[in-house]
Amino acid sequence: MVTIAERLDLAYARVEKAAQQRKFAHSDDHPVTILAVSKTKPVELIEQAYQHGQRQFGESYVQEAVDKILHLKERKDIEWHFIGPIQSNKSRLVAEHFGWVQSVDRLKIARRLNEQRPNNLMPLNVLIQVNISADENKSGCRLEELDELADFIHNSRQLNLRGLMTITEQTDDKNKQLQYFQQMKACFDRLKDQYPQLDTLSMGMSGDLEPAVIAGATMVRIGTDIFGSRK
Numbered sequence: 578m579v580t581i582a583e584r585l586d587l588a589y590a591r592v593e594k595a596a597q598q599r600k601f602a603h604s605d606d607h608p609v610t611i612l613a614v615s616k617t618k619p620v621e622l623i624e625q626a627y628q629h630g631q632r633q634f635g636e637s638y639v640q641e642a643v644d645k646i647l648h649l650k651e652r653k654d655i656e657w658h659f660i661g662p663i664q665s666n667k668s669r670l671v672a673e674h675f676g677w678v679q680s681v682d683r684l685k686i687a688r689r690l691n692e693q694r695p696n697n698l699m700p701l702n703v704l705i706q707v708n709i710s711a712d713e714n715k716s717g718c719r720l721e722e723l724d725e726l727a728d729f730i731h732n733s734r735q736l737n738l739r740g741l742m743t744i745t746e747q748t749d750d751k752n753k754q755l756q757y758f759q760q761m762k763a764c765f766d767r768l769k770d771q772y773p774q775l776d777t778l779s780m781g782m783s784g785d786l787e788p789a790v791i792a793g794a795t796m797v798r799i800g801t802d803i804f805g806s807r808k
């Protein structure tokens with residue numbers, strides 16, 4: 578049986594290989610973090626990944642995630658990222674328990690997270706989710722909405738704007754995939770001109786991490802290839 582540790586090593590090797598390709602193509606070198614997406618998976622598997630050195634974990638379902646975070650609260654160096662859709666009535670739990678939220682796509686949610694983030698915690702790190710492929714089934718703001726949202730988050734005391742996230746349309750067309758990721762990178766660079774502190778471009782999953790890294794992702798979100806398929 579393949580262990581979580583072996584799967585993590587394989588994922589890091591894939592990222593490393595793609596990062597080398599990017600470096601040759603663009604002489605652009607920066608580290609790429611793997612977010613281990615542990616949604617639907619038990620804390621035992623998170624613990625195995627932790628024992629192998631993994632510290633960043635992503636969750637998509639608020640209540641399930643909060644249970645795991647509380648269970649693992651002794652592991653103070655775990656960085657928890659919320660990556661799922663945020664309903665208004667769940668925003669408080671996200672604001673209270675996570676270090677990062679990658680799926681902010683509208684003003685209403687940004688405003689609630691800012692108000693609900695406890696004052697004794699560091700500002701919540703925020704990525705704006707962009708619907709780059711304008712896929713009707715995906716959440717994320719449209720490109721036209723990005724500037725207003727970025728401006729609001731930047732000016733919110735309890736939020737710390739760190740960058741952008743995207744989930745692209747499922748497609749087998751490798752060129753199209755790469756194009757979406759390149760559009761995101763251009764969008765990120767443009768926003769970074771305005772907010773130089775931005776440092777995180779989260780894109781690419783188990784099936785498409787290579788084109789994402791080649792296009793300039795600083796973080797890829799890997800679930801299946803680390804923890805196995807989900808039901």
Ligand SMILES: *Cc1c(COP(=O)(O)O)cnc(C)c1O
Pocket residue numbers: 614616637660661744782783784798799800801802
């Ligand atoms: C589930 C999920 C992932 C992980 O997808 P895999 O294909 O299992 O690697 C990445 N990002 C988001 C936003 C997710 O919801």
